[in-house]
Structures are given as C-alpha cells and as structure tokens.
Amino acid sequence: MNIIDIISKKRDGKELQKEEIEYFVKEYTKGTITDYQASALVMAIYINGMNYEETKNLCLAMAHSGETLDLSDISDTIIDKHSSGGVGDKITLIVMPIIATFGIPVAKMSGRGLGITGGTIDKLESIPGYRTDLSLEEFKNNIKEIGISLIGQTKDLAPADKKIYALRDTIACTESIPLIASSIMSKKIAAGANKIVLEVTYGKGAFMKTEEDAISLSKIMSEIGRLSGIETVCVITNMNQPIGKNIGNSLEIEEAVRALKGDMEEDVKEIVKHISAIIMKMANMGDDLEENKKKVIENIENGKAYKKFVELVQKQGGDVNYLSNIEKAKNIVEIKSQEEGYIQELNAEIIGKSAIALGAGRMKKEDPIDYTAGIVLQKKIRDKVNIGETLAYIHTNKDNFEEVTKDILTAYKIGKEKPEKYIHISRTI
Ligand code: URA
16 A cells, blocks of 8 residues: 555545555554645545545544543543534534533644644644643543643644645645544544544534534544544634634633623624533533523632633643733734624624734744734624724734735625625534
8 A cells, every 4th residue: 555546546536445544544653655745635525525434544544643531531521612613613612611621531632733724732732831742641530630721732642633634734635624624523522521522613613614514524523523433513713703702812811711701792692602502511510501501600709610711721730920921913903994884794704804913823834923912803793883893903013914904904894784694503413
C-alpha cells in the first residue's frame, strides 16, 4: 500500500477501504506521509466526499491514533459538548462550567480556530498561562478534583485530528461533512465522555450552509456516537449572524465572563439555557427542560457558575486576575451606520473573515494569533439604527481598519421593515 495510490483512488472518486484509511491516518500521524501528500488526499476527500462507511472508518482511525481515555472510574456519566463551528460562538465556555456546578463531570477536548470560525482552545489560550496541553493524568485528575477540564488535541489524544485539523484550516478544506464528522467524533471518542451534546450550526457563518446539511451532519455524528456507545444529542442552531456581541479570542473570553456573571445577550442566553437543560436531562437530573433552565439561571445568579470557571482557569495554570482586566488592542475603531432603518441581515461570514483580517485567526498553520483582535457588534438583526449610530467596533493592532470597516459595512443590510423573529435554535435531534 502507498499514499500515492490512495490519493489517486480518492482523486478519481472511488471508495477507500478501511485498511487504506487506517494506513493514511497512522503514517501521517507518524510523519512518514508529508503535509503536501496529506493535503492532496484531504482535498480529494473534500471534493469527492466519503460515504458513511468511509467516514466512520476515518473517524475511528483518528480516534485511535493515540490513546483513548476510560473515565468510567470517575462517574457513570461524563459529559462533553462540541460546536461544529461558528462566528462568536462562545457557548462552550459558558455551558461547561455551568454543568460542572451541578456535580456533572465535564471532560472536554476542543480545537483551535478553523476557517472563519473561532476555536475554544485559542480563546482559552488568550488567558495568560492557561494550559490546553495537559497530560492525560492531569486531565483526569482535574476532572476528579474540580469536576471539569478543557484541553486541546494532544500528541496522546487524537493526534491525527490535531494534524489534519490544522492542515484543513489552511488549505480551504473546512466545509466537508466527512471531515467535520470524523474530526469532531474522533475527539469525543478519545476524550472518554459517554454523553455528548453537539451544537450543529448552519448558515453564513457555519460550515453547513443549509439546515438540511446540518441535519445530515448530525445524523452521521449521532450514528458514529451510537456505534461507539456514546449517547449523542444534536442541537441545530442558526449561524447566519454571529452569536452574541464579541468576535475574537480575548473579546469572547470577556463576553463569556460577563455571561457567567449573569449579563447575557438574549441569543446567548437562549442557547446556553437549552443546551444546559438537555445535558442535565441526559445526566438524569430532571426531564423537565423548563425546570432545568430555572436551575441553570439560579447557578449563574448565585455566583456558582463564574466561580467554577475561575476554578478551571486556575487549575489549568491561567492567571485569574486577567479575567477582570482583559487586555485590549491598541486601536478601537467605531463603525457608524450610513443608513436608517432596521437591521435585516448581519452576514456572519463577512464578520468572520473580517476578524481574521484583523489578526484573530490564521492564514498559515504556524501563524501567530493576535488574541486582542476582533469585532464588537452593537447592532444585530431586528435592531433599529439611525444614521451616525454605532453599528460595531473594530479592535485591532493592525493598520488595515479602513478596508475592514468597508467590509463590515457590507455585512449589514438595513431596510425599512422590522424583520420577522430570528430563530436561534431550529431543532433538537
Ligand atoms: N470542530 C471540529 O472539531 N472539527 C471540525 O472539523 C469542525 C468543528
């Protein structure tokens, strides 16, 4: 078997056998297959797709490219939550500490920014000292001691995903059902949780552009979850406009901190309450979602949720003082509306690309990130705006803000009529 034959087969639209997929994953993880050969194969998968059997085999090979954790000695229920990616999506950072306040163990392995979407790992690493590369022993101990740990893919856990994920980010291969399903589910299988909630996004700022594609992705991930003995629930969310107000790594930590202290944007609140309530139900803490949502709000208002987040940051080496003094970029530039009316559209793809242009994401694998760069939205869909009123602020250390301002203005469509209600959660599968 050799990689050139495997690449040609997929290039020609043929089905790959289990052994061929396993060979690719094993040898690329070891480094005997080069980045340019892996890029060619990943691009061929992107273009020609994979059937369910191939996707499952890719996922399982990636999950077993390192160790897989057994956390059954900690509890019968270990929770994880993952988003298929979005712009301004800080839901994980808020939901996970909330869940841990109920004594439900949280074992979460996240990723870095991918394409136009931000990554939980980059966001957490914007907190000085926060370690996302814990050893497996530290990961497990933290779950035992404080009930929660949030880490990235490591050389021990899902190392194939770490490499393929970083590669996809810089070769325009992010929007692919088999690549997303195998990436997400390999991490979930390796990290040892047995109940997971997946926030599957669709729309302009998501990899799945339509709700139908988000449903197809959900079905494949749920099926892989079922095969691996993981109870999986998918919540389909609308990502046509960004979630919340802040986009960018430290800006999203700031918004998550505010949310954990009780000051939440309405869209953030709706999704946080829904996902948390579902997790509580899966953890046998009550079948009534409305009652669960009340308990979620209680644990935010009594300070437990923020306290748990601080405990997590401290335990993983982060500077907790930073949480009340988050660094800002040198330039904060106001973008004013040139029109009057209601916001009809706020294109999350343009906002995500603009955040990357400001330095919040990567163009090459090794690119550094400017953690302080990003955008703070002041107006969202259905808001009224007058001429000269602030639409958004750009946070940047670069000097390209005039160009980015023009782009952000094109993200806003303003019209006379107030649009119909904007749906945040379309369905739960
Ligand atoms: N999140 C992941 O972990 N992988 C993807 O491919 C997309 C979102």
